[in-house]
Structures are given as C-alpha cells and as structure tokens.
Amino acid sequence: MGFLSILSFAHKCIEERLKPGDAAIDATAGNGNDTVFMARLLTGGGHLYSMDIQQAALDHTRRKLEAEPAESRERVSLHLGSHAYMASIVPPEHHGKVGAVMFNLGYLPGQDHAVITTAESTLPALEAAFELLRPGGIITVVVYPGHPGGEREAAAVTEWFESRPQSMAQSFCYRFMNQRNSPPFLLAVEKRHS
Numbered sequence: 001m002g003f004l005s006i007l008s009f010a011h012k013c014i015e016e017r018l019k020p021g022d023a024a025i026d027a028t029a030g031n032g033n034d035t036v037f038m039a040r041l042l043t044g045g046g047h048l049y050s051m052d053i054q055q056a057a058l059d060h061t062r063r064k065l066e067a068e069p070a071e072s073r074e075r076v077s078l079h080l081g082s083h084a085y086m087a088s089i090v091p092p093e094h095h096g097k098v099g100a101v102m103f104n105l106g107y108l109p110g111q112d113h114a115v116i117t118t119a120e121s122t123l124p125a126l127e128a129a130f131e132l133l134r135p136g137g138i139i140t141v142v143v144y145p146g147h148p149g150g151e152r153e154a155a156a157v158t159e160w161f162e163s164r165p166q167s168m169a170q171s172f173c174y175r176f177m178n179q180r181n182s183p184p185f186l187l188a189v190e191k192r193h194s
C-alpha cells in the first residue's frame with residue numbers, strides 16, 4: 001500500500017478531530033469536494049461555513065450539495081467573499097468552537113487560472129482561522145507551489161506554520177520528497193489545549 005495522497009491525509013486529519021457539535025470552515029470552496037466531505041462529518045448541531053471569492057465556485061458547491069441528504073445540506077452555509085474576513089462570516093456563537101478549517105489553495109480547476117489564492121489574503125485568513133479554533137482544533141492547508149504565483153504563496157504560508165509558538169500550537173508538513181515539478185504538499189496546525 002502506498003502512502004496516503006496529500007488530500008487524503010488532510011481529510012484523515014480532519015476526520016480524526018471533528019467532534020459532535022463542532023463548527024467547521026471550508027476556506028476555499030472551489031468545486032465543493034471538501035465542503036461535501038466536511039458536511040458529511042458534522043453531527044450534533046455542528047455547522048459548516050464554506051466560502052469562496054468566485055460565484056462559479058459557490059454554484060459548483062451548491063450543485064454538489066444538492067446530491068447530499070437534507071440533514072447534511074442543512075448544516076452548510078455558502079458565503080461569497082474572501083476568507084480573510086472569515087471572522088465576520090462566522091457568527092460570534094461559533095468563535096472558539098471551530099474544530100477544523102480546510103484551505104485548498106491555488107485556482108479553481110476549469111475556470112480562470114489567473115484567479116488564485118495569494119499570501120495577501122491567505123495569511124490574514126490563517127490568523128483569523130487560528131483565533132476561531134477551539135483547543136484541539138486543526139487547520140489544514142493543501143499548498144500548490146507549481147503555478148505562477150504559487151511558489152511565493154507557498155513560501156509565505158510555510159513561514160507562517162514554522163513560526164507558530166510551540167506553547168500554542170503543533171504544526172507539521174506532509175510532503176513527498178522525490179516527486180518533480182513542484183508537487184503539492186500539506187501543512188497542518190493543531191491548537192494546543194491551554
């Protein structure tokens with residue numbers, strides 16, 4: 001058996017940590033795959049906030065959700081806007097109660113590849129996400145350094161994970177070492193129990 005793919009490992013980390021009643025955030029809705037994945041995991045009154053700056057992404061995500069059972073669909077709200085403003089998208093009652101935040105960086109496949117995530121909004125979004133997490137909650141980021149602009153964002157995001165104080169967080173990188181052409185990699189951070 002080979003190693004888990006980058007995305008499968010992100011999903012496994014999320015799956016192991018989301019608890020009944022947790023809120024969750026998909027910071028880059030895109031085609032809706034991660035939104036559907038997290039919506040299926042939420043139980044016990046949890047809610048998923050899924051956001052994107054492109055209406056096309058939210059339309060794809062809504063269509064994917066339509067194939068899901070009503071109880072899973074009803075737990076999701078879709079938001080057109082930048083993840084940099086997630087603290088104002090997530091209502092105060094869920095601040096500090098978020099069990100997982102997923103970022104899947106880069107561009108929306110099948111749409112304009114010039115619309116990409118950038119460090120200018122990704123870094124404030126990571127700060128906001130960390131504030132919103134409950135102790136033991138996790139942020140996962142699938143990073144794509146291979147497209148124009150991707151390498152710069154990857155460096156900034158990696159630096160953000162490396163600089164989390166150990167007293168507050170534990171972070172790791174999951175990366176295949178012998179793949180060529182700037183393959184994607186996973187960064188994750190877990191908020192420590194104080």
Ligand SMILES: C[S@@+](CC[C@H](N)C(=O)[O-])C[C@H]1O[C@@H](n2cnc3c(N)ncnc32)[C@H](O)[C@@H]1O
Nearest residue numbers: 028029030031032033034052053082083104108
């Ligand atoms: C690789 S796709 C996400 C894939 C998605 N998670 C899925 O499961 O299909 C990256 C998405 O990030 C979105 N994006 C770019 N900048 C953003 C921002 N500032 N806030 C939220 N989404 C953003 C893009 O529009 C694109 O849809």
